[in-house]
Amino acid sequence: MIDKVVKFAQKKINNYGDVNFTRLTPVKYRKSVVNNGNIRLNLVLPKIDKKFVYGGISTAFHFFDELATTLNAEKRVITIDAPLGSNIKREYPNYTLKNAAEDYTTSSDVLVAADEKWRLSNTLPVRKTDIFVTTSWDTHFIISDVTSFQQINFGNKSDIIYLIQDFEPGFANWSSDYTLAESTYKTGNTVAVFNSNNLKKFMDKHEYKFDKELYFDPVLNSSMADILKKSSLNQKRKNNILLYGRPSTSRNEFEIAVKAFKILVEQYDISKDWNFISIGEKHKDISLGNHFTLKSLGKLSLEEYSNLLLQSKLGVSLMCSPHPSYPPLEMATFGVKTITNSFECKDLSSFSPNIISVNNLNFYNLARVLNDAIKKL
Secondary structure, eight states: OHHHHHHHHHHHHHHHOOOOOGOOOOOOOOEEEEEOOEEEEEEEESOOOOOGGGGGHHHHHHHHHHHHHHOOOOEEEESSSSOOOOHHHHOTSSEEETTOOOOOOOOEEEEOOOOHHHHHHHOOOOTTTTTEEEEEEEHHHHTTHHHHHHHHHHHHOOEEEEEEEEEEGGGGGGSHHHHHHHGGGGSSSSEEESSHHHHHHHHHHTOOSSSSEEOOOOOOOOOHHHOOOHHOTSSSOOEEEEEEEOOOOOOOOOOHHHHHHHHHHHOOOOTTEEEEEEEEEEOEEEEEEEEEEEEEEEEEEEEHHHHHEEEEEEEOOOSSSSSSOOHHHHHHHHHHHEEEOOOOTTTGGGGGTEEEEEESHHHHHHHHHHHHHHOOO
């Protein structure tokens, strides 16, 4: 314990982080002895615990399942961040949990963990017919040389399918991680699949090129769609202002939204019956002034979330990235007047008349737009 404290202190004193990049230890491979001729689709994810599953991981699973069905492929899900916890078997009952080193012959859907410690001393069996789907820059970084392994050992290779759901270098400011994340857009042997045309336009604008490029636009979650079909958008709604509030995710610009709320209640004459509700990630309730409070409900079930949308008049969902994100689209689809922001190639106002896109986003402008929207409701 003392050694860990000393190492942490040394890093702070010397002002550097993990120069060994052990979290990016690459996967080592060995030739599988299984040759059943079946395509096996491999989904590589950072983590899969349900508490971490937001739109991105959910979309990755849906894409993976649809592609596996189309290819009539076996499925192997590989996580890289941590060993599988005791909760995983309960959360994914349709999957068989195995050691990632096992060269299994079963055709059932398999879930394995190739975490950092495992990667240091183990090898992942790879077949001639394996196709890999990476879902984030770090998953792509540690697995990108699998195509070379297949070429050397089998005389052929399958391009990696890189599901790009945002411009991930932007998550890391100007830093080593920014550079490493961007490097994954230049690896070659890659089929890029972009989550939204907005994101593809951004990547095109910045001249990133891949061997093949595809995109799909976000669709409403099937469970939410079922709820919407059974509901009326014309039902009486409450004076709720919903915020997609994730303080730990900087691109959701939580601070700007909260400051805008404070300006709204202090400088504009709004009725006392308006409720400010934050959803997405649990945090402490925040006093906004003038007896208004931003109440945090945290992450809701899809049913709870859908019902809250149907009950609410106004929503705020900000995103400092080229990806549209799901919440503003979901809010608008459920009849909520939704305020979001534009970003380079992105302007969501064309998606729905319920969306107001703020081009020059700051807390003063957001407060003004909120007040204007309230007056029109």
